[in-house]
Amino acid sequence: MQSSLIGKIEKAMRYAQEKDRVTFQELTVKFHGNNSDYDVTLKDGKWRCTCSFFSQWGLCSHTMAMEKILENMLPPEARTAHMDAAGLKED
Numbered sequence: 001m002q003s004s005l006i007g008k009i010e011k012a013m014r015y016a017q018e019k020d021r022v023t024f025q026e027l028t029v030k031f032h033g034n035n036s037d038y039d040v041t042l043k044d045g046k047w048r049c050t051c052s053f054f055s056q057w058g059l060c061s062h063t064m065a066m067e068k069i070l071e072n073m074l075p076p077e078a079r080t081a082h083m084d085a086a087g088l089k090e091d
């Protein structure tokens with residue numbers, strides 16, 4: 001029992017290095033922006049954010065930051081950020 005648990009712990013340590021084994025299908029976070037907190041969610045491959053910029057543009061600094069943080073742990077349809085996009089204001 002104990003040696004098999006040790007094996008699982010060793011495996012977990014290896015898995016934790018191999019982040020592309022994990023794909024976020026859904027998540028909800030509280031994002032602490034400079035001025036306010038926002039709820040950022042991913043569901044069915046689509047991002048949502050409660051900030052006003054997102055409601056106009058369909059993306060924002062918060063969703064793009066989440067994409068950068070999670071990178072290859074996101075399904076392809078959730079990787080939408082163009083980090084070089086011109087005209088994005090900070091908030």
Ligand SMILES: [Zn+2]
Nearest residue numbers: 049051060062
């Ligand atoms: Zn936002």
